[in-house]
Amino acid sequence: MEKRALRPIARLSTEAQATLSLREHILSGALKPGERLTETPLAEQLGIARATLRMGLHRLASEGILVQIPYTGWQVVALSADDVWELWTLRSSLESLASRLAAERMTDSGAAKVSEAVENLSAACRRGRVNDINKADFAFHRTIVDLAGHGRLSEHYRQVEQQVRLYIASTNVYNEPDDWSVVIEHHRPLAAALIARDPDRAEAEARRHNETFGKKLVAAMRKDEQP
Amino acid sequence: MEKRALRPIARLSTEAQATLSLREHILSGALKPGERLTETPLAEQLGIARATLRMGLHRLASEGILVQIPYTGWQVVALSADDVWELWTLRSSLESLASRLAAERMTDSGAAKVSEAVENLSAACRRGRVNDINKADFAFHRTIVDLAGHGRLSEHYRQVEQQVRLYIASTNVYNEPDDWSVVIEHHRPLAAALIARDPDRAEAEARRHNETFGKKLVAAMRKDEQP
């Protein structure tokens, strides 16, 4: 016998499962931006009815990773430089709020989570495997948002984060053999402010962090778009 | 003959029309929070198929003004004090960003729009009709967000605004015979900062505006919830 009581089984409607599956499939980079999706074959592949699949597609569209062209089909969004700018300004704003709130309600266990996240990121940077760094990076920011204890903020952030993931997956901006040590140096001040329970500094550091990264990224994109 | 060329007619899918219709119906306050909705009668009322209606319902759920209880029904969300706190902190964050951006890219025509909006609000306050004040208030803030020229921000703000509208419609917080002149005094500094093209001040004023209102509201709600 197990110690813990039985947990209620996680029941997911077929639509929810399909949405999950599709979302991960797209975000994994298996589908390139602009790639076309048609309902009928997709429904057959997933073994569900078209109407069911369709709900999932609509949801992903409302989340901004798919676009629908009436009577023509669905396609994975192709982000422009302006889109990336929008994403980063928005992310900066949301994460600044999250950081402030997280610092305000920081607990010992929360601080431990932040420490763990930043150490994971540090370890990943030392190993130098791009995918791992990426993952640890997202996990670090996600930790902060979760610690803010703000359901709607969490949901809005998730949508932005998702599109950022899509962008990262569809480009190789992270493949530049940059010095990975700078990545961790860019995160430590924010983590420190959080652990120190300093809302003002946490908010400022979050804003600074996002803005520097965002500016670099947008500049790189515009350079690519022009010629 | 008319001068202007024919504009493309606005074609809306039945689903989109149903969504629009439902959204306004709910936001108008015709349905009280917690009120139950069943698909079949609703579909009949609107004269559309259940599957079509259902897509609209799902959308409204993802926008946070409906909740779905599996195999049971849909209902209008009932916002708690915590929810209102979430809404106002989020709105503050988003509108601060919008105000900063709007101030940065302010043009003469933009400034005119801000002036017009604030004058409308002022006029409404003098007349003292609650509904008009309310409408002008939302229009003022919407003007700022539009002027920011940030599609995603606009969409995220819309969702928050919607829930705020729902909350306002379902309560009579605005019915207190407050001195309406204070309303306009709370808005003028922000408008002035925007017209002066001062991003820092605009951002700060937006934050201050939202926080004072939010705190007052949340405090009033908690007082109502406790006993």
Place this chain on the structure above:
DNA sequence: CCATTGACGATTGTCGTCAATCGTCAATAA
């Protein structure tokens, strides 16, 4: 040769129907 148009295949938009699941309430037995 080229612009126009009509038809065709492909794809989504919408609909009606049946299956799965929920809450409730009465029947039952200790």
Place this chain on the structure above:
DNA sequence: TTATTGACGATTGACGACAATCGTCAATGG
């Protein structure tokens, strides 16, 4: 009397089929 259980009505969940609309491309006429 009261806790359990079985059945019922109500409601959503999922499905397959038909209609509307799109882009394309060949046929047509100048």
